[in-house]
Amino acid sequence: LRVRAWSMWEGSALSLLPDPARVAAFGEPHYAIAFARIECHYFVNRGFFETDDQLIANAHRLRDIPAVIIHGRYDLCTPVFIAWDLHKAWPEAELCIVPDSGHAMSEPGIVHELVAATERFKGQ
Structure with a gap:
């Protein structure tokens, strides 16, 4: 299945360090088909933006x-x-580039920064 290859590539590209268990999970046929459908829907609809900018x-x-x-x-x-x-267009927002992370919000550095930001906003 081509969708399996696509899904497994996406699973491998999500984090800085390899995660064989995630790649295998992304390769399960039912998951791969569902993932590809959702991602294609997102791409066909241009990320649900009217324009690229x-x-x-x-x-x-x-x-x-x-x-x-x-x-x-x-x-x-x-x-x-x-x-x-x-950030350049929204300078009031704090920009936090996590040095040891990729895309996945489950990466330890991303999790740490998400929790820290959430704690700072608590009660606002």
Whole structure:
């Protein structure tokens, strides 16, 4: 199945360090088909943005919302320049580039920063 190869590649690209168990799980036929369908739906609909620059062009609407942009330095799925461009358009948001992480929110460095940001916003 081509969807299996695609899904397994995605599973391998999510984190900085290899995770054979995740890659195997992404290779399970039912998971791979579901994953490919969801991802294709997302891509066909252009990430549900009207234009490629919609987020950056409308970042001014976010300026009064406190936020932390947390991004893995070695994210293969969404390159780090995306977070940098968003931060330039939304300078009030704190930018946190996690040096030892990729895309997965389950990476230890990402988890640490998500919890820290959540704790800082608690009670606001």
